[in-house]
Amino acid sequence: MTETTIVQAVNRALREAMQADPDVLLLGEDIGVNGGVFRATEGLFKEFGADRVIDTPLSETGIIGTAIGMALYGLKPVAEIQFMDFIYPGFDQIVSELTKFRYRSGGQYPCHVVIRTPYGGGIKGGLYHSQSTEAYFAHTPGIKVVVPSTPADAHGLLLSAIQDPDPVLFLEPKRIYRSVSGEVPDGAGPEPFGHARVVREGTDVSVFAYGAMIPPAAEACEGVAADGVSAELIDLRTLVPLDEASVLASVEKTGRAVVVHEAPRFCGFGAELAAILAERAFFSLRAPVARVTGYDTPFPYALEQLYLPDAARIRRAIVDTARAG
Amino acid sequence: MTETTIVQAVNRALREAMQADPDVLLLGEDIGVNGGVFRATEGLFKEFGADRVIDTPLSETGIIGTAIGMALYGLKPVAEIQFMDFIYPGFDQIVSELTKFRYRSGGQYPCHVVIRTPYGGGIKGGLYHSQSTEAYFAHTPGIKVVVPSTPADAHGLLLSAIQDPDPVLFLEPKRIYRSVSGEVPDGAGPEPFGHARVVREGTDVSVFAYGAMIPPAAEACEGVAADGVSAELIDLRTLVPLDEASVLASVEKTGRAVVVHEAPRFCGFGAELAAILAERAFFSLRAPVARVTGYDTPFPYALEQLYLPDAARIRRAIVDTARAG
Amino acid sequence: MADAAAPAPPTPEATPSDLAVDDELAIYRVMLLARTFDERALALQRQGRIGFYAPAVGQEAAQVACAWALESGDWLFPSYRELGVALVRGTTPEELFDQFLGNAADRLHGRQMPNHYGFRDRNFVVASSPIGTQVTQAVGAAMAAVRRKDRVVTVAFFGDGATSSNDFHAGLNFAGVFRTPTIFFCQNNGWAISLPRERQTASKTLADKAAAYGVPGLVVDGNDVHAVFRAVRDARARAVAGEGPTLLEAQVYRLGPHSTSDDPRRYRSEGEVDVWRQRDPIGRLRHELIEAGHWSEADDAKLLEEVRGEVAEAIRRSEAKPPSPPASFFDDVLATPPPSLEAERREFERLLAEGVVKP
Amino acid sequence: MADAAAPAPPTPEATPSDLAVDDELAIYRVMLLARTFDERALALQRQGRIGFYAPAVGQEAAQVACAWALESGDWLFPSYRELGVALVRGTTPEELFDQFLGNAADRLHGRQMPNHYGFRDRNFVVASSPIGTQVTQAVGAAMAAVRRKDRVVTVAFFGDGATSSNDFHAGLNFAGVFRTPTIFFCQNNGWAISLPRERQTASKTLADKAAAYGVPGLVVDGNDVHAVFRAVRDARARAVAGEGPTLLEAQVYRLGPHSTSDDPRRYRSEGEVDVWRQRDPIGRLRHELIEAGHWSEADDAKLLEEVRGEVAEAIRRSEAKPPSPPASFFDDVLATPPPSLEAERREFERLLAEGVVKP
Numbered sequence A, B: 001m002t003e004t005t006i007v008q009a010v011n012r013a014l015r016e017a018m019q020a021d022p023d024v025l026l027l028g029e030d031i032g033v034n035g036g037v038f039r040a041t042e043g044l045f046k047e048f049g050a051d052r053v054i055d056t057p058l059s060e061t062g063i064i065g066t067a068i069g070m071a072l073y074g075l076k077p078v079a080e081i082q083f084m085d086f087i088y089p090g091f092d093q094i095v096s097e098l099t100k101f102r103y104r105s106g107g108q109y110p111c112h113v114v115i116r117t118p119y120g121g122g123i124k125g126g127l128y129h130s131q132s133t134e135a136y137f138a139h140t141p142g143i144k145v146v147v148p149s150t151p152a153d154a155h156g157l158l159l160s161a162i163q164d165p166d167p168v169l170f171l172e173p174k175r176i177y178r179s180v181s182g183e184v185p186d187g188a189g190p191e192p193f194g195h196a197r198v199v200r201e202g203t204d205v206s207v208f209a210y211g212a213m214i215p216p217a218a219e220a221c222e223g224v225a226a227d228g229v230s231a232e233l234i235d236l237r238t239l240v241p242l243d244e245a246s247v248l249a250s251v252e253k254t255g256r257a258v259v260v261h262e263a264p265r266f267c268g269f270g271a272e273l274a275a276i277l278a279e280r281a282f283f284s285l286r287a288p289v290a291r292v293t294g295y296d297t298p299f300p301y302a303l304e305q306l307y308l309p310d311a312a313r314i315r316r317a318i319v320d321t322a323r324a325g
Numbered sequence C, D: 001m002a003d004a005a006a007p008a009p010p011t012p013e014a015t016p017s018d019l020a021v022d023d024e025l026a027i028y029r030v031m032l033l034a035r036t037f038d039e040r041a042l043a044l045q046r047q048g049r050i051g052f053y054a055p056a057v058g059q060e061a062a063q064v065a066c067a068w069a070l071e072s073g074d075w076l077f078p079s080y081r082e083l084g085v086a087l088v089r090g091t092t093p094e095e096l097f098d099q100f101l102g103n104a105a106d107r108l109h110g111r112q113m114p115n116h117y118g119f120r121d122r123n124f125v126v127a128s129s130p131i132g133t134q135v136t137q138a139v140g141a142a143m144a145a146v147r148r149k150d151r152v153v154t155v156a157f158f159g160d161g162a163t164s165s166n167d168f169h170a171g172l173n174f175a176g177v178f179r180t181p182t183i184f185f186c187q188n189n190g191w192a193i194s195l196p197r198e199r200q201t202a203s204k205t206l207a208d209k210a211a212a213y214g215v216p217g218l219v220v221d222g223n224d225v226h227a228v229f230r231a232v233r234d235a236r237a238r239a240v241a242g243e244g245p246t247l248l249e250a251q252v253y254r255l256g257p258h259s260t261s262d263d264p265r266r267y268r269s270e271g272e273v274d275v276w277r278q279r280d281p282i283g284r285l286r287h288e289l290i291e292a293g294h295w296s297e298a299d300d301a302k303l304l305e306e307v308r309g310e311v312a313e314a315i316r317r318s319e320a321k322p323p324s325p326p327a328s329f330f331d332d333v334l335a336t337p338p339p340s341l342e343a344e345r346r347e348f349e350r351l352l353a354e355g356v357v358k359p
């Protein structure tokens, strides 16, 4: 058993799913002989051929629309969108069709499409190779939204996504594709959705994060020990379904919460977490719910390191929250 | 001075803006000789001709993309999207282009496009003629989001939108297009953005709503007087820019808040309001922040009256909130 | 007023038929049933008994003959106007009214507006409102069928307006590249609500657009059941033989309003409509059948009475059924609802029990 | 390995020129400057001095000759690869490096990746990454120009891959319907990252797609400055005369990688590249000029030294400039920032002052 990166874990999960089930196939731009611009599909074209690793024309409308048709017919397509920033030409197919097929057909047509896409900043990608718009999808009934932060989760949650009977948006934290590594045990199976992971236990403040924000959040939680603060870090892993029980349980214990994401703050996913706490943990809360997020601007290029939440900003918010009230 | 409906007020604002400024023009589907499927552009084709009231092919991509080009060139296009549910084929142009032009060009290319579109349920429109997805846009930096609830606001805020140097999404509450009427004074001018309106003062609970939810919210606020509760109703009018000062001031007074919208709850606009309160009015809050919203399902057809928040549901939430804690 | 929207009149000579007389008579019956159904549905909407309706009046020949040329294993991706196709596939008027009413028998559980039906067991995929989205889906299903080695075709049904959609472009392009067994069946009925065909696009014909994707394209007189049948049968044969997709443009005319929300007098002349009324596909086929001695005015009167009775009985039965159960709108969002939705359902059921919400 | 991606070789005969010798020499200079610039930018990226780069190597003739045929009032809507066009419009290497570095002199204030520049005063609209979006925008600007009675054209620049985009379809269609003064300048460089042209679409040529929109379409040898110049000049003349849009397919070849993130050896053969290297547009024009006696090897060596110096000096000057000021990324979201953003800026400035955030 060796250390694996996140992108390798994605690759392995795809390979295993394709080996196990001939109905699983991949489609997207440059995923074939090129192996994907991040190499997530490396080697799969060679192993499974052009019928199952389909290089498509440059059209996200076409990728998602045809994936839906395949799923209706009974296959299990896994579509790659090259960057999350380029999902919008296919947005109509996602919000009007994919997420509504089961519902509008009274259950006749489930639609199990997985959409994999690298998201987030930190790679000097500027406005169009950095965005995190998970909130658009989390607000849309009818699709699950998954964001792994470790190789084991990338592998296990992707296996679950491919087996899931419903649409899944699988967001891959490209910034830590290769920088975070870890073990994925041989024979590791699917990891169920809806279970947050306690990365680090603590008693004073609950910190909620996901995806590429886990490493800086973890560093911040380490750091605040020096300030005499015991922070609990929760990796949400799946935003839909959200493990509300774990969120509430943690805040019932600590009475304080800091929410971290890289997307802009206004109407971001953190707003929902804060709202859940303001509604259902209100009498446990002892301090304002803080949000450490990207700012409400498009994603900048030259100054991205100032835009993205980092350990220092998160640490400051944890300490302020611990001391408030 | 006579009573006017909301759709008539929209029509009047368009006519006045076009009379005042030759750079204002309209484009959209069926807006010309047909006068728009809701008759919002009635008579304008005759008055201003096919050059300024442009019937387009069936493509929201084309409508928004060409409107952006016009705006870059210096015109002031007002695009109509026939139903908000059909904005998604143009979503890429909105989120990738319209909202980012000023920013990505370092201020060289402002992009003053107004997108008008009827939104919301209550007209037996089912999944595809009923949605309210204001949260997608409010979460996207670079665009203003306006939702009038009265003829005077429809007129005044639309005049402002057309004069605004930035992109504006103007959401028209189609359910009350004709059922709500009121006076729009002769010579009424633009109504500035960023100012919430206190519909009804109260001391016990603050109720925040907008658009087509104002009538049931107002009815509920009347109703709770019988329960001995004094409710304050705030019409937000513009979601971006949000009048945070008024929101906070009201809750500082009442200590309690109920947020109402018809969009699904999860990651809806109400989450942002609750988050703002949990962050910045925390020490004033005396009860959990309640949300009365559409449910987290696609918009249904036969049972839409059970799906939509109505006065009874809002009233119950106000009373519960008044009594909590 | 854009009279120019009318495609060139069809050639007056009858196309020699590939259809047996029995088929012709059966097709005629479905066309008459469709027309009768449409008339009654429009009336029901005016009476407030259904909420909305979009008729297929004038498009019966194209729809019924197309469906006739297909096999039951073929997957159909309809728009909201494919009444004739649904009827050929064995859908009953009662099932349609159940859907329009969203009653307890509606397979969609009251989720959709009238016209947006679907029946999985008939390979008739549930329609949606956004224009064109079914086109790429049909292509994807065809790719899946090839992978499964099923010898079937998929058919995307759409209008002239839909040719401007994103999905038309992507769907035709993918079909051309992957040579999918797909028939793109475009009913050019002259109008997209108020926009006449010639302002929808400057291409000479809609079929001409096929070349942009390396796909064969063909114009067919959509009021001629024989021509439509042959074109679809041939396209199907090519498709299952692995020779790829075809775009067919059936030139028809929307004799009725776009839907019950529409008043066509605002944008088109009665004169234009009259021209096309002369070419009514039902009158045309009736005339042909009578001329050929296969049918009589008396047969026709009897058949009309029969289909009217069938539709009336369907309405009676549908209207007698109970509505969808109140909490049913919470079902079918996802196979396993997320915690937030479960909490909302509990909240709803509490409000229902307490009488705050009334079904 | 898809060698078939290579379009048919251009006809070997030289096109009779509409260009004066001075123009030819000036065009040659810009092409050589572009090539030199690209080589240096690629090297800078390898050295980690800029973050990303996408070269135009191989496409210089098409870009420069196209821009040469336009007027300064014409509005250009580039993709990220239009170096030659930007240079013709008077953009200096130093301005480009300022943008790549996002330094304090960058007109975009460090907001965008390298290559995504724009200069309002040159009617060179700021590029974006999403493929194709500029196409509809160019059409809208053309509609605006007509309304303003400006005798200008708008030009959308895009690649072979972009013909599959939603905006290509909508843009060409709107242009056809409204007969806008727009030139659609498609540089078919054989590849969209790793997808060869013939798997992008099954249409015979990309120019063939124009007919789907009632628009004239023309294939032109993109390595022939004369042919490109004439085609663009003619399309422009038609456009300003009110005769509508034109789609031009300039057949070129991407001699370099898609970008510095790309390794073309993964998907195409050296053999294919070699074939096209023989047709290098710079070598071809140099050869022509020398053959005609307007140029010499000595002139060429001198020019090369000159442009190398120009580029080196630009790099030196750009790298000496200070970075964008820290809080500048808060500017230009909206003319008047909403309260939420103002609060965030204040928070940021506090964090900066306290040293929590470090520039």
Ligand SMILES: Cc1ncc(C[n+]2csc(CCOP(=O)(O)OP(=O)(O)O)c2C)c(N)n1
Binding pocket: B029, B058, B060, B082, B086, B089, C081, C129, C130, C131, C158, C159, C160, C161, C162, C163, C189, C191, C192, C193, C254, C258
């Ligand atoms: C994306 C989208 N935009 C707009 C509409 C509103 N709309 C409904 S039907 C229609 C016209 C459709 O015309 P066509 O494709 O010719 O079909 P027809 O109704 O004539 O059968 C329009 C614009 C829609 N349903 N979807």
Ligand SMILES: Cc1ncc(C[n+]2csc(CCOP(=O)(O)OP(=O)(O)O)c2C)c(N)n1
Binding pocket: A029, A058, A060, A082, A086, A089, D081, D129, D130, D131, D158, D159, D160, D161, D162, D163, D189, D191, D192, D193, D254, D258
């Ligand atoms: C909507 C969208 N999808 C995917 C991408 C990723 N991408 C960047 S460039 C490119 C290929 C573009 O090919 P082409 O249009 O031929 O232009 P070229 O790069 O060859 O000049 C792709 C797929 C993108 N930028 N935008």
Ligand SMILES: [Mg+2]
Binding pocket: C159, C160, C161, C187, C188, C189, C190, C191, C192, C193
């Ligand atoms: Mg039509």
Ligand SMILES: [Mg+2]
Binding pocket: D159, D160, D161, D187, D188, D189, D190, D191, D192, D193
């Ligand atoms: Mg290319």
